[in-house]
Amino acid sequence: MGKILAWLVLICLLPKSPAQNAELDFAGMGARFLRERVGSEAADALPAEVLYAHHCTQLRLGMVELAWPRWRLADKTAAEEFKLTAQALVAAQKRWAEVLALPEAAAGIAKDAQVLEAWIKSWKGPALSKMAQQKPEEAHELMHGLAAPPDVTAAAQSFASRLMDPKVCHWVPKDGQPQRVLLAPRRKDFVELMGYAGRADATLQPVLWNKDATLFTSFWIGSIFVLALEYPPWVFDPKFETCISTNKFEKTGMQQHTLREVLGALHWVCLGEPGDARYFLQSQALLLTIDVCGEANALEGDGERGTSGAQTQPYERFVPGGDPNGGTLPPIPAAPFDSLRENHWREGKGADHFAVPLRKGQKTAQKAMIKDRPAKLDPVLARDPNAHFLLSTADGVERAIVTAPFLGSATANKPYPPHALLVDYREFFRAYRTAFFHWLATESDPKNPKACAERRRTLAHKLAEDRSKSFEALVQEVYGEPLSGSDGSKPSLEWRFLEWLGKGKS
Numbered sequence: 032m033g034k035i036l037a038w039l040v041l042i043c044l045l046p047k048s049p050a051q052n053a054e055l056d057f058a059g060m061g062a063r064f065l066r067e068r069v070g071s072e073a074a075d076a077l078p079a080e081v082l083y084a085h086h087c088t089q090l091r092l093g094m095v096e097l098a099w100p101r102w103r104l105a106d107k108t109a110a111e112e113f114k115l116t117a118q119a120l121v122a123a124q125k126r127w128a129e130v131l132a133l134p135e136a137a138a139g140i141a142k143d144a145q146v147l148e149a150w151i152k153s154w155k156g157p158a159l160s161k162m163a164q165q166k167p168e169e170a171h172e173l174m175h176g177l178a179a180p181p182d183v184t185a186a187a188q189s190f191a192s193r194l195m196d197p198k199v200c201h202w203v204p205k206d207g208q209p210q211r212v213l214l215a216p217r218r219k220d221f222v223e224l225m226g227y228a229g230r231a232d233a234t235l236q237p238v239l240w241n242k243d244a245t246l247f248t249s250f251w252i253g254s255i256f257v258l259a260l261e262y263p264p265w266v267f268d269p270k271f272e273t274c275i276s277t278n279k280f281e282k283t284g285m286q287q288h289t290l291r292e293v294l295g296a297l298h299w300v301c302l303g304e305p306g307d308a309r310y311f312l313q314s315q316a317l318l319l320t321i322d323v324c325g326e327a328n329a330l331e332g333d334g335e336r337g338t339s340g341a342q343t344q345p346y347e348r349f350v351p352g353g354d355p356n357g358g359t360l361p362p363i364p365a366a367p368f369d370s371l372r373e374n375h376w377r378e379g380k381g382a383d384h385f386a387v388p389l390r391k392g393q394k395t396a397q398k399a400m401i402k403d404r405p406a407k408l409d410p411v412l413a414r415d416p417n418a419h420f421l422l423s424t425a426d427g428v429e430r431a432i433v434t435a436p437f438l439g440s441a442t443a444n445k446p447y448p449p450h451a452l453l454v455d456y457r458e459f460f461r462a463y464r465t466a467f468f469h470w471l472a473t474e475s476d477p478k479n480p481k482a483c484a485e486r487r488r489t490l491a492h493k494l495a496e497d498r499s500k501s502f503e504a505l506v507q508e509v510y511g512e513p514l515s516g517s518d519g520s521k522p523s524l525e526w527r528f529l530e531w532l533g534k535g536k537s
Contacts, residue, residue, distance in 0.1 A: 055240075055242070055245070055269070057225065057226040057229055057236075057239065057240040057244075058226065058229070058230060058240075059226070060222065060223050060225075060226030060227075061223070061225075061226030061227040061228075061229060061230040061231075062226075062230070063223065063226075064223035064224065064226055064227045065077060065227060065230075068086070068100070068102050068223070069082065069086050077227075077231065078231060079228070079231055079232070079252040079253055079255055080253075082227070082231075083098055083211065083213060083255055084171070085167035085168065085171065086100070086101050086102075086167060086171075087099060087100055087101055087171060087213060088101055088104060088162055088171045088172075088173050088176065089171055089172050089173065090117060090172070090173040090174070091172075091174075091187060091191055091209060092117060092120050092121055092124070092147065092187070092190070092191075093120075093121070093124040093190050093191050093194040093195075093209070094124060094191070094194050094195060094203065094204060094209055094210060094297060095120055095124070095209055095210050095211075095212055095293060095297070096209040096210070096211045096212065097113075097116065097117060097120070097212055097214060098211060098212065098213040098214065098255075099113050099173075099214055099216075100213075100214070100215070100216065100220060101162070101163050101165070101171065102163065103163075103216045103217070103220070104159045104160055104162050104163035105159075105160040105163045106216065107156050109216040109217070110154075110156050110159045110160070111156075112216055112260060112285060113159070113214070113216075114151055114152075114154050115285065115286055116214065116260075116285070116286065116289050117151045118148060118151050118152070119286040119289060119290055119323055119324070120289070120290070120293065121144050121147050121148055121151065121190075122144070122148070122323045123290050123293075123294065123319050123320075123322075123323050124140075124144070124190075124194055125140060125141050125144040126319055126322045126323060127194070127200065127202075127319060128140040128141070128193070128194065128199070128200055129141070130315075130319075130472075130484075130487065130488065130491070131200040131201055131202055131488060131491055131492070132193075132199050132200050132488075133199075136193065136199045136200075139189070139193060140190060140193050140194065140199075142186075143186040143187075143189045143190035143193070144190060146182060146183060146186035147183065147186055147187060147190060150179060150180075150183045154177070158176075158177055159177075161176075162176040162177075174187065191209070195207065195209070197495075201491065201492045201495040201496070202297075202298075202301040202302065202491065202495050203301055204297075204300045204301055205300060205301065205303070206300070208254075210256060210293070210296055210297055210300050211254065211255045211256065212255075212256045212257075212258055212293055212296070213252075213255050213256065213257045213258070214258055214260060214289075215257060215258065215259045215260060216260050216261075217260075217261060217274070218259065218261045218262075218263065218264075218271050218272070218273070218274040219270070219271040219272055221247075221257070221259040221261070221271075222244075222245060222271045223271075224252075224257055225239040225240070225244055225247070225250065226239075226240075228250070228252045228257075231252070232252065232253070235250075235252070238250065245263055245267070245271070246263050247259070248262065248288075248292070249292055249296075256292075256293070256296045258289065258292050258293065260277060260285055260288075260289070261274035261275065261276060261277060262274060262275040262276070262277060262330060263275065277329065277330075280328065281326065281328055281329075281380070283324040283325070283326070284328070284329055286323070286324050287320050287324050287326070287327055287328065287329035288329040288330070290316070290319065290320045290323060290324070291316050291317065291320050291327070291329060291331065294315070294316035294319055294320070295312075295313070295316050298312045298315070298316065301495070302494065302495060302498070303498065306498075306501070306502065307439075307440075307501050307502045307503060308494055308502035310438070310464045311464075311468060311494075311502060313464070314464045314465045314467075314468040314469075315468070317381065317461075317465045318384070318465065318468065318469055318472075320381075321381050321382070321384065325382055326379075326380035326381045326382050327380065327381035327465075328377055328380040328381060331461070374425075374455070374458045375388060375391075375392075375423075376388050376389075376392070376455070376458040376459050376461070376462040377458065377462070378391070381462075381465070384465055384466050384469040384470075385462035385463075385465055385466045386466050386532065386535060388462060389420070389462055389463060389466055389532055390532055390533070390535055390536075392420040392421055392459065393416075393417060393419065393420060393532065393533055395421040396419035396420050396421040396432050397416050397419065399419075399421050399430065399432055400413070400419060400432065403430070403431075403432060404432070405431075405432050405434065408434065409517075409518065411518045411519075411520055412434050412435075412518050415435075415518065415519055415529075416533060417435075417519075417529040417530055417532065417533035418434050418435040418518075418519070418529060419432050419433070419434050419435075420432070420433055420434075420459060420463075422448055422452045422455045422456055422459060423452070423455060424451055424452060424455065425455075429449065429451045429452060430452075431448045431449055431452050433448055433456065433459070435515075435518075435525065435526070435529055436515040436516065436517065436518075436525055436526075437460060437463055437464075437515075437525070438464070438467065438514055438515045438525045439503050439513070439514040439515040439525070440503060441515050441516055441517050442515075466528075466532070467524075467525065467528050470528050470531060470532075471483070471486075471487065471510075471524060471528070472484065472486075472487040474531065475510070475524065475527070475528075486509050486510060489509050490505060490506065490509045490510075493505045493508065493509065502514075506524065510524060512524060
């Protein structure tokens with residue numbers, strides 16, 4: 032299926048109800064979808080490329096091409112979601128350029144983005160609804176359908192050509208094509224698309240036609256990334272007409288969810304298998320989301336991309352260090368939706384890049400060390416007041432201290448905390464890695480902020496140019512010191528970060 036046609040499954044961390052064990056007629060859903068949405072009786076004869084080209088409206092925005100189901104263009108709420116999604120992706124790519132490109136090139140991209148943002152803001156619902164009436168054989172490019180003025184089309188072309196130029200941003204899709212993203216506005220759209228996908232490509236059935244698939248938030252049909260804009264509901268709905276809104280807790284929840292997912296897909300098509308750069312890339316997606324939305328509190332799930340058709344459950348490949356093959360965790364039950372969104376490591380929702388909750392975690396761990404010091408803890412680590420963080424269950428009944436390092440190969444043989452604390456450990460590590468890479472990009476050289484930004488850019492460029500070297504080796508080249516170490520007795524970036532964190536005010 033080609034080098035990028037493997038499957039990525041990002042699974043929401045939601046509880047599974049017994050009702051989800053019921054058999055579901057995915058084949059029937061796919062046939063219904065084609066009959067009612069596409070008007071086709073040839074259920075197995077409509078390739079994904081045709082569905083995308085003739086039954087969706089496309090909009091090219093830099094490295095991304097958004098596709099919106101034509102049958103949802105007349106939906107006023109969905110049309111507004113399309114507008115917000117497009118605005119967020121333009122803003123994210125503008126920031127992408129500021130991080131990766133030289134200032135002069137980034138300024139040109141920003142000017143193009145400004146023109147595009149103003150045009151997207153001017154969209155009117157009736158004009159979008161009119162496009163829903165087009166015939167399949169007609170052009171479905173949104174700029175054509177809305178008669179975008181010449182300055183907008185010119186800005187769109189310039190925006191795309193600059194961002195797709197390897198000499199400008201270095202991180203570009205390897206095949207030279209924009210990442211296609213098919214948005215599923217309603218939960219029913221998403222599940223029916225899974226039914227269709229299994230009929231269009233039988234090899235997808237083991238991934239998508241099973242009881243767990245109703246919890247997914249994204250999947251791939253070939254090189255097309257399909258993204259749900261709603262979460263599955265608490266209680267299983269066999270008609271898939273109910274959902275949990277991605278905006279349930281934040282006004283920008285949908286944009287946060289979309290950016291993190293789409294940026295993750297972009298990182299894959301630009302760089303391939305992340306290896307020990309996995310957590311760097313995950314953090315970059317969150318940092319860009321914070322830059323655009325002011326926070327990052329969308330629900331997240333872990334997943335794997337592979338060619339076997341298999342999919343992994345949350346936490347199976349989560350490890351606290353840079354090597355994703357360093358260990359596996361036992362399967363654990365998902366935490367309640369609300370508790371994840373309100374987890375203590377998410378205090379402030381990322382507006383401060385999680386520095387405040389991490390500092391509080393340090394302070395509570397310092398107090399807990401007096402009574403609950405971990406057994407067999409190295410004396411050097413035990414004396415370091417900044418090295419420890421306190422985990423706890425949502426009810427506070429179970430607690431445990433975890434100790435640095437959390438990054439790089441030094442973590443390979445570290446034990447995991449007790450089973451009941453794995454959800455909190457994951458949330459801690461999400462906050463920790465994001466805060467660390469923000470510090471690295473902004474404050475690792477406090478007397479020279481420009482040098483911090485330049486080193487971040489250099490590291491990103493090296494990662495794109497030479498995948499034969501480990502991420503840790505590239506960090507050593509760029510920063511002149513190791514990513515981490517077994518303790519703080521020798522200089523390393525992680526231990527300098529811990530010291531900086533401990534000196535801050537929460």
